Amino acid sequence: MPDWLTPEEWQALSLSLKVSFWATVVSLPPGVAVAQALARGRFPGHGLLNGLVHLPLILPPVVTGYLLLLTFGRQGWLGSALWDWFGFTFAFRWTGAALAAAVMAFPLLVRAIRLALEAVDPKLEQAAATLGASRVVVFLTVTLPLILPGVIAGAVLAFAKAMGEFGATITFVANIPGETQTLPTAIYAFLQLPGGDAAALRLVAISVALAMGALVVSELLSRRVAARIAGK
Amino acid sequence: MNFRGTTPTMSAGIDLENVCCDFGTFRAVDNATVSIKPGEFFSFLGPSGCGKTTILRMVSGFIEPTEGAIRIGGKDVKGTRPNQRPTALIFQNLALFPLMPIWENIAFGLEVRGIDKATRRKKAEDLLKLVDLPGAADKMVSQLSGGQKQRVAIARALAVEPSVMLLDEPLSALDLKLRQHMRAELRAIQKRTGVTFIYITHDQGEALAMSDRVGVMSQGRIQQIAAPRDIYDNPVNGFVASFVGENNIFEGDVGPASGGIAALTGPHGAFRARVLPDAAGKALKLYVRPEHTVLTRAKAAENSVQMEVTEVAFEGAFISVHGQAAGGKRLSAEVKNDGVTPVPQVGETVFASFDAARALLLPDANVRG
DSSP: OOTTSOHHHHHHHHHHHHHHHHHHHHHHHHHHHHHHHHHHOOOTTHHHHHHHHHHHHHSOHHHHHHHHHHHHSTTSHHHHHHHHHHOOOOTTSHHHHHHHHHHHHHHHHHHHHHHHHHTSOHHHHHHHHHTTOOHHHHIIIIIHHHHHHHHHHHHHHHHHHHHHOOHHHHHHHOOOTTTTOOHHHHHHHHHHSTTOHHHHHHHHHHHHHHHHHHHHHHHHHHHHHHHHHTTO | OOOGGGSGGGSOOEEEEEEEEEETTEEEEEEEEEEEOTTOEEEEEOOTTSSHHHHHHHHHTSSOOSEEEEEETTEEOTTOOGGGSSEEEEOTTOOOOTTSBHHHHHHHHHHHTTOOHHHHHHHHHHHHHHTTOTTOTTSBGGGSOHHHHHHHHHHHHHHTOOSEEEEESTTTTSOHHHHHHHHHHHHHHHHHHOOEEEEEESOHHHHHHHOSEEEEEETTEEEEEEOHHHHHHSOSSHHHHHHHSOOEEEOOEEOOOBTTEEEEEETTEEEEEEEOGGGTTSOOEEEEOGGGOEEESSOOSSSEEEEEEEEEEEOSSEEEEEEEEGGGOEEEEEEEOSSSSOOOOTTOEEEEEOOGGGOEEEOOOOOOO
C-alpha cells in the first residue's frame, strides 16, 4: 500500500479496480455475442436489441440504477428469486457495483466490437466455411484474430467507463466504504466532509490518469485494427 | 505428387433439378435443370443479376433453393451446411486470410480437419508447386501480386480435395494480360486435378475459351446449355446469339420451313436462313454474325442488302466495316486482313451478303411471359 494514500482511499481505488475488472471480463463474452448478432444477424427484433443495448447510454444513470434496483434488489422480481434459490444478491454488494458498471459500460463495449466486426469481409468467413470450418471454428480462427484489437479497445473503454460509473452505482448499491464505495463515490463522499478536499483531489488525479491512459490505449488499438485488416 | 484429385473418379457430378430460388417476391433462379458431369469444366455465363451467382451459392450451401433439388455426386444436399459439402468456393475478391502467411492460408482446410503441422506444411508446399508459386510459403498475402493471390486462392481450395470447385468470377479483378494467362492456367489445373469446375462469369470470351460446356443465363433462366462452339454457332435464341457475339439482325415475316430453311420477308428484302424445328409459331428474327457477312461490289444471288459504308475500323487481324442500309439500319461486316480481300472506303456503296446456312432465325430470350 503506497503511503501517499490513506487506507480509506486505497480501499476505494482497489475496490474500483476489482469492480471494473469483473464488470469488463464478465461482459466480454455477451458483448461479443451481441455485437456479432447486431453486425451480422438479420432477425426480427434486431432494432429492439440495438435500442436496448444502447439504452444505458442515453438514460440518466440514476434511472438505470433505479431499474437495476427494481430488478435485482432484494425485493426485485429477479433479485428475490436469486436470493430465494441461490442465497445470492447484488444488493449493496460489490458484485452489485460490478453489475451496474457492466450495464453502463456495455454499449461502449458492443459498439467497439461491432465496428471491428463490420470491417471484416463476410467472404473471409464464408471462405473458411467452404473449407470445412464450423461456425465456432470460423469465429475462433478467422474472425476473432481480425477483431481482437477492436475487442481489446472495447474492453479498455468499458473498463474506463466502469471506473468512472457513479449514478447507477450509488442508486443501486449505495456508497458503503469497503463494499460499494468506488473512486467516484469516494470522491463524492470526501467532498461532503470538511477537510476532505485533499483526499478528493488525490483520487481525482488518479481517475484522470486512468481515464487518459485508457483512451490512449484504446486509440492505439483501434488504429491497429484497421491496419491489420488492410493486410499489413 | 500424390494428389487425390488427379484421378477424375474422385470428382463429383452435380445435378440441378427444377431449382428455383426466390428472394421475397423476386425469382432469382427459375426452374434451372442441368446435369454437370464429374470432371467437367462447366461455366454459367450471363449478365449481372441473371442468377448465376445465386446458383453457385445454392450449390455451396449458403442459400437453400426455394424449390427443386440439388445433388452432388448423386446425393441430395438439402440441409447440408457449407462446411459439410464436398465443394470449395473461390470468391471474386479471393478472400485470403490476411493474418496468415501463404502456407497457413493454403493449409487452413487441413488444420480444420486436425491434420498435423508437418503434413500441412508439406501439402501446402506441394500445392504451391502445382499452382506454379514455389517459395511463397512464408510470405504474407499483402506481399503477393494479383495473379499470385489468385493462385493461392486456387491452392487453398484444392487443399481440401474438393469434389467440386466453385469459382465466382475469380479473374475479373485481374488486368487483361494476366486474365488471359490465368485462363489457360485454370484450365490446365482443372485438367491436372480432374476436379469438377463450376465457373461463373459475365465474360463470354472466358466462358467460351475455358469450358467444356456453357450454360447461358438471363433473368434467372438457363437459356441454353451446350459446348462453347455450339453456343456461338448454333444459339437457340436471340439473347444467346447477342450475348456471345455481334450480330446483324433483320426483322420480318417468316414463311414455312422446308429442309430446315425458311424465308424471312421484311423491309430490307427477302432472306433465307436456317430455322430450328421447335421455332414454329414463335416471333422470329434473323441473326447473322459480322464475320459471316461478306461485302461485295455486285449484288449476290441471295441474302444481299445494299448499304453505305459509314465507318472502317482497323482491328489488326481483321477490319471492321460498319454501314447503313435503307431506313438507317446499321450493319457490320468483318473483312479479313489478308491483303487480298478488298476493303471498302467510307462513303462507298456495297452489298452485304451472307450464306443461308450461316444465318439463323431465332426467337427472343426465354423469359417469363
